[in-house]
Amino acid sequence: MAKAFTPGLKVTGRTTLRVRRLLPIAGDVLAKSGDHVNARDVVARTFMPGDVTPVNVAKKLAVPPAEVPELMLVKVGDQVAEGQVIARSRGIFGMFKTELQSPAHGSIEVISEVTGQLMVRGEPLPVQVEAYISGTVIEELPGEGVVVQNDVALVQGIFGIGGEAHGRIRMAVADPAEKLVADHMKDSMRGEIVVGGGRLTAPAIRRAREIGVAAVIGGGIDDQDLRDFLGYDLGVAITGSEKVGLTVIITEGFGDISMAERTFQLLRHHEGHEASVNGATQIRAGVMRPELIIPLASGSDAKEAPPTIAAGVLEIGTPVRIIRDPHFGLIGAVASLPEQPHVLGSGSKARVLEVKLDSGESVVVPRANVELIEGS
Amino acid sequence: MPAPNPDSIKVILATDCGSTTTKAILIEYLDGHYRQTYRGEAPTTVEEPFADVTMGVVNAVTEIGELAGRRLVDDRGQIIRPARTENGQPVGCDIYISTSSAGGGLQMMVAGVVKEMTAASAKRAALGAGAIVMDTIASNDKRRPHEQIQRIRELRPDMILLSGGTDGGNTTQVVQLAELIAPAKPRPRFGSDYNLPIIFAGNKDAAPAVRKALEGGFDLKVVENLRPVLERENLAPARDKIHDVFLEHVMAHAPGYDKLMAWTDAPIMPTPGAVGDILQTIARGQGINAVGVDIGGATTDVFSVFGGTFNRTVSANLGMSYSISNVCAEATMPMILRWVHLEMDERELRNRVKNKMIRPTTIPQSREALIFEQAVAREALRLAYLQHKEFATTLKGVQQQRTVGDTFTQATGGQTIVDNMALDLLVASGGVLSHAPRMHQTALMLVDAFEPEGFTTLAKDSIFMMPHLGVLASVQPKAAMEVFERDCLIYLGTSIAPKGLGKPGKPCFSYELKSSSGDRSGVVMFGDVQLIPLADGEKATMVVSPERGFDCGGGPGKRIERTVRGGTVGLILDGRGRPLLLPEDRQACRAAVEKWAQSVQVFGHG
Incomplete structure (x- = not known):
C-alpha cells in the first residue's frame, strides 16, 4: 500500500483550543476557574527582580574585599535610596574617611567578602500575562497561570514574524490570489487584522505599519521584501520577538502564492470577528507555527468540522x-x-x-x- | 539496560535520527562476516502533528523489515528482540542502537575572566562541543557590570560555561563573574521546569565560592579547569560535560526522545560524536591524516585527525534545510552563485531558499535546483571548514602544550594544525554529498569546498553509515570495523592538486601515470581540470612534475611520485591552483565553472 507522511498545518472552522498562559516566574494568578476572560484581560501577574547595579566597594574604598562587610552601613535585604551612604572606610586615625553612596534605589542583595562587591537590586519590574484568547478559565495553575479554553476557528500559518496581537478580522482583497498592495490599506484598518490573498508586498506592509494595523496575513511574501522590512537577512527560522510594529503571517510560503481557498473563505466568514494572532515561528525541534485564532460565539453556527491536519496517508485522489x-x-x-x-x-x-x-x-x-x- | 554479549550479536539494527531524516540500517552476520545488508529511511517526526521521534524510527525500521523479509516491529510498535525464527520467517534483531541529532542547535553563553585567555578557551570548548555561542562575557570585555548583567538577562541560553583563573591562582574575578550571573537569573530557552545548567570549568579553588554564589536556581556542574595553567588547555572535560547536559536537557526536548532512550540497548550517542569516534579509529589504524565532513539539515560537522590529534567542530547554523537560509546569509548570494553556471534570478532563488527552510524535507527535482543546492553546499562546506581550521589551532583534544610566550599571541589564532597538503583522506557524508545523483558531483563539491592540496584520496560514506558504526563500535567493535571496511566507504578516487598560482593557459604540472590498465602522461594547464578514469580498487603510480612556483607535496617545482587510489570517479588532476580563485567577472566565472563541470563529467558525458 503506497503511503507517505507529509508534514502539514492545521486549518479548521471549529476546534476546542486550550491555551496555557504562564508567567515566566512564579506570581499571582488573577483569574479563577470558571471565569470568562477576554483576550486582553490580565490573568496572572508578577514582578521580575529589578535591574542589578554592582558596586565594587573594595575598590572604591581601597580596602581588601574581606574588610568590606565591616565597613558596610547597611546589610543584605536593606532598602537603600540613590545617594544614600552605604559604606564608610575607617580612614586614617579616624580622619579622611571615604564614603560610598548607593548608585541606585533598591535593596542590597549581596555583599561579597570574596570579591568586595555588592549588588543593589532595583525596583521590581511588573510582568503580566494576558488571556490571549477570550474563553473560559478551565484550570488554575497556582503561582504559574491559567488554562483558557474556547471553541475557536484556527488557522496555522507556515511562517511569521512578530508576537501576539489582537484585532478584528478585515478582508482587504476579494480573491485569495490577489496581492496585498499599499492601496488596499485604509486608515480605518488601525488595530485590525488585515487579510490579503496572495503575496504581501513590501509597500503594503509598510503602509500597514504606518496606519497601526495589528497584523497582516497573506499567502506569501518575497524574501527580499521580508529582508527589507526586517532590516536584516533572517538566517535561522526562530521568530516572534521582532519589534517591527506589527505581526506578519504567511500561510503558504515564500513568493507569489495564493492563500489556500479554504483558509481564505474561513477568514472571510469571520470578517469583523475578534481574533488573536501570534507570528512566533520555530522550525527546528519544538516546532512552533504562527497562528490566527478566532474564538467562536456560543451557539455559533460553525459546523463541527474535523481539523484538516494536513498529514496522513497519500492515496489516489488525495x-x-x-x-x-x-x-x-x-x-x-x-x-x-x-x-x-x-x-x-x-x-x-x-x-x-x-x-x-x-x-x-x-x-x-x-x-x-x-x-x-x-x-x- | 544489560550489556549484550558481543559474541551473541548476529543481527544489529541501528538508526540515526537526523533533524530531517531518520536512517536505519541492518547489519547481519553472514558467512563469518558482519555485513550491512538493508537500509531504510523516513522523515524524522519531531514536528507536529506527529511530535514523536519514534514514529520516524518505526517507519524507517518497517521499511527495512519489508525489504529484508524480517519482521522487526511488533503489533505494539516495539522493536522485536532477540532475533529468532517464527513460523519459518526471520524475526527481530539482537540489539538496537541509535544516534540522534534531532533537537536542533545548542545555544550557549560562555564566560571567562580574560577575554583573550580563559574566555577564549571557554569559547573554543563550547564551539568544539557544537554550540552556538550567543555571547562571551569577560571581566575585560569593556562592558560595565550592569550592562553585562542586562545582557545575561536578555539571553536565554541552553546552558552557560563559566571559566576563569588557573588552578591555585586568584579566585576573585571568577567568583565575581558568578556573582554577575546569579542576579541576572537567566532562564533556559526550553520551558521553565528545570534550572539553568551552569558548567564551571575554572580555578578549582574557586569552586566552593562559585557554588555559594550560584546557590538555588541553577544546576551547577563542576568539572576540571579548562585552563589549569596558563600554557595548557584542557578542554575535554568541559566539552564532555556540555555533551552530557545537551543530551540531558536540550535533546531530551525533542518529542518522543524519552521513549527512544528506553528502546535502545546502548546509550544514544549524539551523531557527530559517533562519526568522530569511527573516523579516529580509521585514521589511527591506518596512520593517516583524515578529514571527515557530515553536512546535515541543520548543522555541518567537520572532523579531522592530523598527526594523531583529533578535532571536531560543529557549525551549528550551516546546513542544507533548516539552516540553508543562514548559509545564504553568511556566505552571501554572490558567493553561492559563483558556483552556478546557469543564469538564475536572485529574487526567485531567495524565495526558494526560504521555502526549503520552512519545508525542510523537500528535495530538488530539476537539474537547475540541484545545481543551486550543490552551490549552497559548497559554501556551507567551505565556511564550516574555515571554522574548523580556525579552531583546530588550539582544540587539540585533551590537552595542549604551549609556551608562555605563545600565550599572549593566541588572540589572533595560532598556527592551524589542519594542513591540506598533509591530508591523506577526505570522507564525505550527509545528504547533499551522499545522495548526489553522480559521484562526480560529490567529488567536485569536496575539491571545490575543501581545496585539498597534493595527493588526497576522496571517499564518501556510502549510505551515511558512519554514525551507526560509531555507536556500534562501543558495543561490538569487530562488527563496526568489518562493516566499515567492506560496506561503508565508497572510494571516489584521488585529487591531485599542486599549491600555487599561475597564468591561465600556462602549464601547471606534467604527470606520468603507470597503472595495470596502461600508462599515460600529459600536461595540465593552469585553470584546467582533467579527469583520468582509474577503477575502484585499482592502484597506480603517479609521478607529478610541477612547474616552478607550484608544489605538489615535494616542495616548489619538485617532482613527486606517489601511489594513487582509483575509485568510482577516478583521478582528478586539478590545475586550478591553490588557493582556488574563481574569475571575478560573472561571465568568465560561469564559463570556468561550466568547463570544470564538463571536465569532471559532473553531469555525465556531454
Missing part, C-alpha cells in the same frame, strides 16, 4: 499541494503512486507520485515535495 519548484504552489490530486523510484530531472532517484493539477495537466513530482491539503 488533494495535494506541490511545495517545491518547478511546480511550487500548484494544487491537484494524486493520480498515481508508482512503487518504483523514478529518475528525476536532477538525475536523482526518488519515489514519486503523479499529480493531476487543477488545470488538467499531470506532473510527476517526488513524494517529498507534496503536502496534503484539505478536501474542499
Whole structure:
C-alpha cells in the first residue's frame, strides 16, 4: 500500500483550543476557574527582580574585599535610596574617611567578602500575562497561570514574524490570489487584522505599519521584501520577538502564492470577528507555527468540522499541494503512486507520485515535495 | 539496560535520527562476516502533528523489515528482540542502537575572566562541543557590570560555561563573574521546569565560592579547569560535560526522545560524536591524516585527525534545510552563485531558499535546483571548514602544550594544525554529498569546498553509515570495523592538486601515470581540470612534475611520485591552483565553472 507522511498545518472552522498562559516566574494568578476572560484581560501577574547595579566597594574604598562587610552601613535585604551612604572606610586615625553612596534605589542583595562587591537590586519590574484568547478559565495553575479554553476557528500559518496581537478580522482583497498592495490599506484598518490573498508586498506592509494595523496575513511574501522590512537577512527560522510594529503571517510560503481557498473563505466568514494572532515561528525541534485564532460565539453556527491536519496517508485522489519548484504552489490530486523510484530531472532517484493539477495537466513530482491539503 | 554479549550479536539494527531524516540500517552476520545488508529511511517526526521521534524510527525500521523479509516491529510498535525464527520467517534483531541529532542547535553563553585567555578557551570548548555561542562575557570585555548583567538577562541560553583563573591562582574575578550571573537569573530557552545548567570549568579553588554564589536556581556542574595553567588547555572535560547536559536537557526536548532512550540497548550517542569516534579509529589504524565532513539539515560537522590529534567542530547554523537560509546569509548570494553556471534570478532563488527552510524535507527535482543546492553546499562546506581550521589551532583534544610566550599571541589564532597538503583522506557524508545523483558531483563539491592540496584520496560514506558504526563500535567493535571496511566507504578516487598560482593557459604540472590498465602522461594547464578514469580498487603510480612556483607535496617545482587510489570517479588532476580563485567577472566565472563541470563529467558525458 503506497503511503507517505507529509508534514502539514492545521486549518479548521471549529476546534476546542486550550491555551496555557504562564508567567515566566512564579506570581499571582488573577483569574479563577470558571471565569470568562477576554483576550486582553490580565490573568496572572508578577514582578521580575529589578535591574542589578554592582558596586565594587573594595575598590572604591581601597580596602581588601574581606574588610568590606565591616565597613558596610547597611546589610543584605536593606532598602537603600540613590545617594544614600552605604559604606564608610575607617580612614586614617579616624580622619579622611571615604564614603560610598548607593548608585541606585533598591535593596542590597549581596555583599561579597570574596570579591568586595555588592549588588543593589532595583525596583521590581511588573510582568503580566494576558488571556490571549477570550474563553473560559478551565484550570488554575497556582503561582504559574491559567488554562483558557474556547471553541475557536484556527488557522496555522507556515511562517511569521512578530508576537501576539489582537484585532478584528478585515478582508482587504476579494480573491485569495490577489496581492496585498499599499492601496488596499485604509486608515480605518488601525488595530485590525488585515487579510490579503496572495503575496504581501513590501509597500503594503509598510503602509500597514504606518496606519497601526495589528497584523497582516497573506499567502506569501518575497524574501527580499521580508529582508527589507526586517532590516536584516533572517538566517535561522526562530521568530516572534521582532519589534517591527506589527505581526506578519504567511500561510503558504515564500513568493507569489495564493492563500489556500479554504483558509481564505474561513477568514472571510469571520470578517469583523475578534481574533488573536501570534507570528512566533520555530522550525527546528519544538516546532512552533504562527497562528490566527478566532474564538467562536456560543451557539455559533460553525459546523463541527474535523481539523484538516494536513498529514496522513497519500492515496489516489488525495488533494495535494506541490511545495517545491518547478511546480511550487500548484494544487491537484494524486493520480498515481508508482512503487518504483523514478529518475528525476536532477538525475536523482526518488519515489514519486503523479499529480493531476487543477488545470488538467499531470506532473510527476517526488513524494517529498507534496503536502496534503484539505478536501474542499 | 544489560550489556549484550558481543559474541551473541548476529543481527544489529541501528538508526540515526537526523533533524530531517531518520536512517536505519541492518547489519547481519553472514558467512563469518558482519555485513550491512538493508537500509531504510523516513522523515524524522519531531514536528507536529506527529511530535514523536519514534514514529520516524518505526517507519524507517518497517521499511527495512519489508525489504529484508524480517519482521522487526511488533503489533505494539516495539522493536522485536532477540532475533529468532517464527513460523519459518526471520524475526527481530539482537540489539538496537541509535544516534540522534534531532533537537536542533545548542545555544550557549560562555564566560571567562580574560577575554583573550580563559574566555577564549571557554569559547573554543563550547564551539568544539557544537554550540552556538550567543555571547562571551569577560571581566575585560569593556562592558560595565550592569550592562553585562542586562545582557545575561536578555539571553536565554541552553546552558552557560563559566571559566576563569588557573588552578591555585586568584579566585576573585571568577567568583565575581558568578556573582554577575546569579542576579541576572537567566532562564533556559526550553520551558521553565528545570534550572539553568551552569558548567564551571575554572580555578578549582574557586569552586566552593562559585557554588555559594550560584546557590538555588541553577544546576551547577563542576568539572576540571579548562585552563589549569596558563600554557595548557584542557578542554575535554568541559566539552564532555556540555555533551552530557545537551543530551540531558536540550535533546531530551525533542518529542518522543524519552521513549527512544528506553528502546535502545546502548546509550544514544549524539551523531557527530559517533562519526568522530569511527573516523579516529580509521585514521589511527591506518596512520593517516583524515578529514571527515557530515553536512546535515541543520548543522555541518567537520572532523579531522592530523598527526594523531583529533578535532571536531560543529557549525551549528550551516546546513542544507533548516539552516540553508543562514548559509545564504553568511556566505552571501554572490558567493553561492559563483558556483552556478546557469543564469538564475536572485529574487526567485531567495524565495526558494526560504521555502526549503520552512519545508525542510523537500528535495530538488530539476537539474537547475540541484545545481543551486550543490552551490549552497559548497559554501556551507567551505565556511564550516574555515571554522574548523580556525579552531583546530588550539582544540587539540585533551590537552595542549604551549609556551608562555605563545600565550599572549593566541588572540589572533595560532598556527592551524589542519594542513591540506598533509591530508591523506577526505570522507564525505550527509545528504547533499551522499545522495548526489553522480559521484562526480560529490567529488567536485569536496575539491571545490575543501581545496585539498597534493595527493588526497576522496571517499564518501556510502549510505551515511558512519554514525551507526560509531555507536556500534562501543558495543561490538569487530562488527563496526568489518562493516566499515567492506560496506561503508565508497572510494571516489584521488585529487591531485599542486599549491600555487599561475597564468591561465600556462602549464601547471606534467604527470606520468603507470597503472595495470596502461600508462599515460600529459600536461595540465593552469585553470584546467582533467579527469583520468582509474577503477575502484585499482592502484597506480603517479609521478607529478610541477612547474616552478607550484608544489605538489615535494616542495616548489619538485617532482613527486606517489601511489594513487582509483575509485568510482577516478583521478582528478586539478590545475586550478591553490588557493582556488574563481574569475571575478560573472561571465568568465560561469564559463570556468561550466568547463570544470564538463571536465569532471559532473553531469555525465556531454
